[in-house]
Amino acid sequence: MSDQEVATKAAKKRNPPPTAEEIEQLRQAKQSVVLPDGMSKNEWKRIQKQKKWEETKEEYRQMKRVKKKAARKRKHQHDDDDNDNENKNYHTAKKTALPTVQSPTDVKIIFDCEFDDLMNTKEIVSMSNQITRSYSAMRHCTHSLPITVSSFNKNLKSRFDKSVPQYTLWNKNITFNTNDTLSDLLNKEDLSQYVYLTADTDEVIESLEPHKTYIIGGIVDKNRHKLLCVNKAKELGLKVGKLPIDKYIEINGRHVLATSHVYELCCKWFENNGDWETAFNQVLPPRKKSKNEPINDSEEEPSTESNTS
Ligand SMILES: C[S@@+](CC[C@H](N)C(=O)[O-])C[C@H]1O[C@@H](n2cnc3c(N)ncnc32)[C@H](O)[C@@H]1O
Numbered sequence: 509m510s511d512q513e514v515a516t517k518a519a520k521k522r523n524p525p526p527t528a529e530e531i532e533q534l535r536q537a538k539q540s541v542v543l544p545d546g547m548s549k550n551e552w553k554r555i556q557k558q559k560k561w562e563e564t565k566e567e568y569r570q571m572k573r574v575k576k577k578a579a580r581k582r583k584h585q586h587d588d589d590d591n592d593n594e595n596k597n598y599h600t601a602k603k604t605a606l607p608t609v610q611s612p613t614d615v616k617i618i619f620d621c622e623f624d625d626l627m628n629t630k631e632i633v634s635m636s637n638q639i640t641r642s643y644s645a646m647r648h649c650t651h652s653l654p655i656t657v658s659s660f661n662k663n664l665k666s667r668f669d670k671s672v673p674q675y676t677l678w679n680k681n682i683t684f685n686t687n688d689t690l691s692d693l694l695n696k697e698d699l700s701q702y703v704y705l706t707a708d709t710d711e712v713i714e715s716l717e718p719h720k721t722y723i724i725g726g727i728v729d730k731n732r733h734k735l736l737c738v739n740k741a742k743e744l745g746l747k748v749g750k751l752p753i754d755k756y757i758e759i760n761g762r763h764v765l766a767t768s769h770v771y772e773l774c775c776k777w778f779e780n781n782g783d784w785e786t787a788f789n790q791v792l793p794p795r796k797k798s799k800n801e802p803i804n805d806s807e808e809e810p811s812t813e814s815n816t817s
Pocket residue numbers: 704705706707723724725726727728729731732733734735736737738749750751753763764765766767770807
């Protein structure tokens with residue numbers, strides 16, 4: 509089909525069909541046309557068609573240019589999407605590159621989750637996200653740092669059952685203990701092997717020692733429940749210790765960290781051969797480290813991430 513024919517077709521498409529009255533007017537106009545001398549009707553029609561084309565060709569070409577541009581844009585967009593997907597795949601590949609062997613540490617972690625009743629729904633969601641994040645950190649760590657989640661039998665469990673049902677298939681170095689509280693899990697014969705981590709003490713943990721179990725409070729409370737974990741540790745007769753944040757980095761705000769950050773810091777401490785400073789710099793978001801930010805009076809909320817691959 510020639511450009512002219514396409515244009516005529518497009519013009520027909522754009523313009524509504526003529527009414528009966530218009531057709532009649534056109535017929536009369538044609539009849540009244542006086543053909544130039546020696547010109548056939550067909551010749552006259554061809555010239556009229558050519559004239560119409562001359563009048564509309566610019567508009568037609570413009571329309572074609574716009575269409576072409578839109579098609580090019582669509583194609584680029586498609587190519588970009590492909591590139592994005594490739595990048596995403598690259599990052600996913602990087603994220604999912606799990607170590608094939610994890611060096612043993614002989615250190616264990618307990619998330620003490622006996623605080624369900626002290627958290628609102630949003631905090632329960634945040635806590636479940638933190639456990640998911642910790643599980644991911646554990647799988648990516650070059651060292652083995654197994655987690656037991658104690659008192660996993662109320663709201664937190666319901667949240668997992670509803671929104672992270674695949675957790676029942678997480679079989680690597682994580683135990684969801686539905687029956688036992690922290691107290692039930694302790695070997696009462698030898699409490700010296702336990703350290704309850706808390707920001708509310710002057711006792712500083714310089715290193716994570718073999719044969720020890722470190723307990724991290726599984727609670728998001730914006731520090732409403734001050735001294736909660738330190739008091740629980742004392743009641744149970746456990747040693748307490750805080751991470752040496754102030755010694756190694758300039759930190760703004762209070763030194764109360766989120767459960768998952770504390771766990772990730774332990775992982776990074778092992779990965780960096782006992783270098784807390786590097787561990788802090790790798791785990792804590794810049795906001796938490798900035799000197800000029802206003803004081804943040806609650807624990808840092810880690811971004812939620814559910815990459816459990
Ligand atoms: C959000 S905090 C809980 C705050 C809670 N009000 C309390 O009494 O501990 C979560 C847990 O992370 C651990 N944690 C937070 N900051 C810490 C720090 N600076 N040093 C050691 N452990 C810390 C503690 O085990 C704490 O229970």
